[in-house]
Amino acid sequence: xxxxIRVGMADYKVGRAPASIISYGLGSCIGITMYDPVTKVGxxxxxxxxxxxxxxxxxxxxxxxxxxxxxxxxxxxxxxASRPRLVAKIAGxxxxxxFANATDIMRVxxxxxxAVKVVLAEHSIRLIAEDTGGNYGRTVQIDLESGIYRIxxxxxxxxxx
Amino acid sequence: xSEDILDLSAMQLDALREIGNxxxxxxxxxxxxxxxxxxxxxxxxxAIVPLxxxxxxxxxxxxxxxxxxxxxxGKAPGSVLFFLPKDSAFYLVDTLMGREHGSTDNxxxxxxxxxxxxxNILAGAYLNALAHFTKLTLLPSIPAxxxxxxxxxxxxxxxxxxxxxxxxxxxxxxxxxxxxGIRGHFFLVPDPGSLETILSAVxxx
Numbered sequence: 001x002x003x004x005i006r007v008g009m010a011d012y013k014v015g016r017a018p019a020s021i022i023s024y025g026l027g028s029c030i031g032i033t034m035y036d037p038v039t040k041v042g043x044x045x046x047x048x049x050x051x052x053x054x055x056x057x058x059x060x061x062x063x064x065x066x067x068x069x070x071x072x073x074x075x076x077x078x079x080x081a082s083r084p085r086l087v088a089k090i091a092g093x094x095x096x097x098x099f100a101n102a103t104d105i106m107r108v109x110x111x112x113x114x115a116v117k118v119v120l121a122e123h124s125i126r127l128i129a130e131d132t133g134g135n136y137g138r139t140v141q142i143d144l145e146s147g148i149y150r151i152x153x154x155x156x157x158x159x160x161x
Numbered sequence: 162x163s164e165d166i167l168d169l170s171a172m173q174l175d176a177l178r179e180i181g182n183x184x185x186x187x188x189x190x191x192x193x194x195x196x197x198x199x200x201x202x203x204x205x206x207x208a209i210v211p212l213x214x215x216x217x218x219x220x221x222x223x224x225x226x227x228x229x230x231x232x233x234x235g236k237a238p239g240s241v242l243f244f245l246p247k248d249s250a251f252y253l254v255d256t257l258m259g260r261e262h263g264s265t266d267n268x269x270x271x272x273x274x275x276x277x278x279x280x281n282i283l284a285g286a287y288l289n290a291l292a293h294f295t296k297l298t299l300l301p302s303i304p305a306x307x308x309x310x311x312x313x314x315x316x317x318x319x320x321x322x323x324x325x326x327x328x329x330x331x332x333x334x335x336x337x338x339x340x341x342g343i344r345g346h347f348f349l350v351p352d353p354g355s356l357e358t359i360l361s362a363v364x365x366x
Contacts, residue, residue, distance in 0.1 A: 008213035009222070009312065009319065010327075025222030025312020028320055048212075048316070048323045055324045063323055096317050097230055097305035108320050137313025139223050154225055154309055 002145070007031075007046050010063040012072045014043035014079050015144055022141040028109035030065070030092035030116050030132070031140040034072060034125060035147045036081035042144050045072045049108065050115030065115040073123055088125045089149040089161055090116055091140050093132035109133070129161035166209050166330045166356065174207050176365040177332055177356075180291060181205030185334035185347055187290035188283040192336065195282065196256045199339040206333045212319050215329050219244045219346055222312025226250075227268075229280025230317060232302040233288060237355035237362075240318045241284045241301065242348040244311065250276060252342040262342065268308060277304045283347065291349075295362035318350050325353040 002018035009029060013021050017040035023031050026046065035042035045068050049055060052064035061067035077083060093113035113132040120127050131138070131151050139152040152158045169177075182205050193200040208218065216222035227250035229243040245253060251265040254272040257279070265272065281304045288299045307314050322329050332349040351359060360366060 009216075009316070010213055010323065025216060025224075025310035025316075027310075027313030027316030029316050048320050056326070060327055063327075094313065096307050096309065096314055135307070137310035139310065 007044050009046055010048050010060055012043055012045035012062045012068060012075075014041070014072065014075045016041045016079060017145040020141055020143045022139070024139045026092040026138045026140060027094050027096045028092070028112060030090055030112045031138070032069065032072075032116055032120075033089045033142045033149055034076050034081070034086050035089070035142065035144070036076070036085045037087070037147050038085055039080045039082065040144055041076055041079045041081040042142060042147070043072045043076045044140070044142050045069065047112065047116070050111045065112060065119050069116070069119045069123060073125070086125050087128045087147075088120050089129040089142075090127065091131040091138055091149065091151050091161070094134050094136055094138070096135060096137070098135065131159065131161055166326070166328055166353070169209070169330075173360055173365055176360060176363050177207045177330075178205050180294065180359065180363070181207065181332035181334055181349065183294045184287035184291045184349065185336075187286040188334075188347060189336055191282050191286040192279070195279070196253070196338070196343075198256075200343075201337045201339065203335045203337075207330065208333060209328055209330050212323055212327055212329055215319060215331065216312040216315055218331070218333060219311045219315075220246065222310060224311045225309070226311045226314065227276055227306065227308050228311070228314035229277055229284075230305045230307070230314065231280065231284045233299055234302065235299040236297040237295070237299060237351060237358045239349060239351040239355050240321075241287065242315070242318065242350070243280045243283055244314075244346040244348070245276075246344065247308070249343045249345060250308070253279065256342070273306055273308075277306045280304045280306065287347065287349065295359060297358065297362050322350070322353065330356065
């Protein structure tokens with residue numbers, strides 16, 4: 001069995017085939033993968049918040065879309081990914097509870113998804129697939145052999161993007 | 162007082178534990194009366210944990226749980242979460258609905274509504290005791306329920322804390338029914354700014 005690398009909240013891991021990288025139980029967080037299909041090098045980043053400049057504490061780069069994507073990009077390139085070949089897939093960004101007077105923080109999933117797209121575009125990384133929104137949790141796993149991003153849920157089945 | 166939760170003194174942590182004790186004691190009594198069974202609770206734990214380890218407190222980020230979430234408004238805002246592992250949630254609704262235990266394997270609308278109401282009552286009892294103890298006005302929002310992965314449900318609270326730091330302060334109590342069928346976790350997670358208010362209200366600075 002090939003290696004399964006686990007990523008916690010506000011963290012990222014990079015690796016190469018035949019390993020897979022998994023992150024469990026994403027709600028409003030987003031799991032962002034970057035993958036080079038030729039060298040089969042990639043990474044999975046689990047961000048919580050859209051923007052490091054709006055937070056008081058930013059010690060941990062992987063917590064935010066902007067700093068997290070920059071950090072993981074550096075590491076996948078170092079591991080041998082080619083920048084023009086890199087493609088991204090994203091999943092998560094749910095709104096777990098809906099209140100009538102939903103504040104900004106309740107809609108953070110949506111804001112996370114928007115921020116991730118902007119930051120990926122800034123780094124000229126192509127976003128080729130996404131599964132975001134909804135009101136349910138996701139466990140996500142990228143297979144670095146095939147680049148397939150597998151998304152498991154409790155009530156909404158399983159899908160591959 | 163420093164705003165960093167990592168700098169809390171032993172006395173301050175004790176005060177927070179006592180707050181958990183007062184609140185959870187009232188909640189346990191309420192739950193016990195509703196289901197007419199003895200409910201035991203453990204000594205509340207005041208845990209200061211890295212955000213990414215909070216899901217481990219309820220069995221891991223991908224554990225399937227029923228979570229009732231309420232916001233706390235008033236002088237010391239925060240969040241309240243009541244977690245039940247899936248089997249406990251089924252057991253509890255069977256008890257509430259007068260069905261034989263083990264007959265539920267899927268929650269319908271009525272079951273979900275009942276769970277939300279339980280969350281509502283427990284949070285109300287908890288906050289009432291806490292408000293009485295601290296003389297602070299604390300009001301629960303309407304409850305919201307999700308049956309999902311623990312990590313996903315917790316992210317609602319963690320995201321908010323994540324804007325301020327990398328750790329969460331949670332006051333956690335475990336409930337256990339005498340027949341072992343129900344094992345629940347009750348969490349009070351004060352917003353970062355509320356800690357000072359709560360601690361000064363009980364005279365610990």
